Amino acid sequence: MVSIVKQIKFYMDDQTEEIIIHKLRTSGSVFAEEEAQLLISEAPTLDDLMKMVEMRTEGIPLEHVIGYTEFCGLRIKIDSEVFVPRKRTEFLVRQAETLTCLGDIVVDMCCGSGAVGAALAATLGRVALYSVDLDPAAVSCAGGNITAFGGHVFQGDLYTALPQSLLGRVNIVVANAPYVPTEAIKLLPREARLYEPILALDGGKDGLDLQRMIAKEAPLWLAPGGHLLLETSEQQAYQTFEIFSSMGLIPKVARNDELDATVIIGTKSGI
Template sequence: MEKKANFLLDNKTEKCLTNRLRSAGCVFAEDEIRLLISEAKTPEDLKKMVEMRADGLPLEYVIGCTKFCGLRIEVDRGVFVPRKRTEFLVQQAETLSRSGDIVVDLCCGSGAVGIALAAALGQVELYSVDIDPVAVHCAGRNVTDFGGHVFEGDLYKSLPHSLKGHVNILVANVPYVPTWAIQFLPQEARLHEPKLALDGGENGLDIQRRVADEAFLWLAPGGHLLVETSEMQAHQTFEIFAGAGLTTSVARDEELDATVVIGSNSGF
């Protein structure tokens, strides 16, 4: 994501700005300042960005983008920032996909999961959905580059009915933080990301359950539903999927601390 700077900055000024970030608690101040330098258009712009970051605004909101699966993803303020661990969700979906598949990305946020899968496969028919109009606006800019379509609505409600029974890959990085646990999230997420994108209900499973309950109506024979969840919730998510009639398995990546539950429509 880092690109060539738009201007030259002397070492003294760079060190001063780095110290400003470090004193504000930015652990990776040197890396962040290099990224800010590469994204700023002028020295004045850079100083404003440094102050926003020092005031606690997430880096992704300061520069307006993030890197995900090697792609530059635009991220507007108030849109959920895609996490590194979610790349495991994309990897798992990719192993079950092929070029030309119909892919639906529910709770798409910035659209990162769907477009990363589209980029990996080369050609898919992509439909991305989010209930938040701010996310839909942001995803529209990202998804359009891959020929995808973005809809505003509650899960499946805004999807074209013609997709019923024809979706090959259904990915859903739904909110799965229990309501009571939101207060314990890192400050950047808790204060700046939309609660709508974090809150999964009393036990964190409300949205997963709704996605699984209707999955059979939308999946093609041999199609797959994949959701990210926590390691602690994986057994419950497994039971939800199995109860919805899906052939279910769990994939885990310890290094990324990522857990994905996969449900397949085994009917042919």
């Protein structure tokens, strides 16, 4: 039966919908029925729908096709050149929420779409949010996602992009920095390899280059008792833990098996 949504926008019979589902399933979609319904709901015309289906069957990430993703209950705008935040990164947000207070200064490093910072600001209310990314496409996308929360976005290389007035005053630095080893990029799913920015995936030879850089400078920017939170893999957790410790941060590991999510939290001494 044709849904109410489809009746309002355009007429499409059940046979056409089955063809779409078949196309998606044949191209490798595990959730072909759900993706078909989402594409149908987002397409303004039947012609647009068929173009979107073709994009998806070519391997373009669903979020790039429809232009957004759901993250921590928010609709986050996703441009075609920007990394798509994963469900597991919601665990990073939840860990940061437990450590953040109203009015805190929060830095979202390697912010991509700005999803992490936006989710924190949406939950906590008034925080001073500063988002940073090297990629101009990410900065543009993040700006659209965090403006409603009073956030500021800067383009540049990690901490060098931040106002110097924040030195020693930041309460939370949170980052989903790239942590895939360079040689492992070729093992990623096709849609990630081909359609997501390499800058957001490649963490260097062992995957930890960006983590080292972020952790090295964190003690200079964090206020006493402030926290650095980095997403990492379960396999890299010990190395990330050691990186934090070597930089003078007091580290601990947080793990969520259901989401396959690992976060290392480093605290600057309050002394």
